[in-house]
Amino acid sequence: MKTRGFMPALRALCAVVALSLTMTASAEKPPEEWDGLQKTKVKGIQLAYVRPGVDISKYGKVMLDPIDVSFQKNWTPKRAGSGTEISPSDLEAIKQRIGTLAEKTFSDTISKNDGYPVVEQAGPDVMRVTAELTDIYVSAPASDDPGLHSTYTKSTGRITLVAELRDSETGALFARVVDKVQDNDNKWRFTNSVENSQGEQRAVREWAEILRKRLDAVHEAAGTKTP
Secondary structure: OOOOOOHHHHHHHHHHHHHHHHOOOOOOOOOOEEOOEEEEEEOOEEEEEEOOOOOOOOOOEEEEOOOEEEEOOOOOOEOOOOOOEOOHHHHHHHHHHHHHHHHHHHHHHHHOOOOOOEOOOOOOOEEEEEEEEEEEEEOOOOOOOOOOOOEEEOOOEEEEEEEEEEEOOOOOEEEEEEEEEEOOOOOOEEEOHHHHHHHHHHHHHHHHHHHHHHHHHHHHHHOOOOO
8 A cells, every 4th residue: 555654744835845845044044954864956946855875777667556635735726717615626626636646647648658667566676656745825726617608817827846765665765855936937727627727737737747857867877778
């Protein structure tokens, strides 16, 4: 059974990161060490922790746990154009849509063009990725009801990705990442379920591409994968 016991730790880390990113330099900063992992600079990721000396060149496959989804605590969603609150059932549908889309986007990105196969079973060459999309704020979310109105906004919303990378057989933790994404391009855009999906896809795709590039670099350096 796939466990989710580490999620409270990830959420705590995410809260610390959000505080450090949104307040002054005197605010609490993310720790330099976390469960034996050292804070490391990774281009394109706001915060990354990696276990020193870990060898990831042996991993040629990826096992992806179902991606958890949670909204910003104080988000009070309204239907676009009507001002009425979104029902709990519609909120759950939005969460499921985001999670399914994120899993497909990650799998497609990491495996395309002779990449890293996404598998269901653990193995000696399988890296396990467990991720959550949290602190989600969706501007003018829409359901599939064609009678609903849409609206214009300056942002499709914001989202934070938190994830852990582990050995699939032993469960040994070797990396954590936190990346907060906000769409602030200052362009008026039509906001509906399609546009919001594109924003979520983009955030997950960019992170998956970064992970794939890191894996490629390690494999090429070790001579286990050709460019």
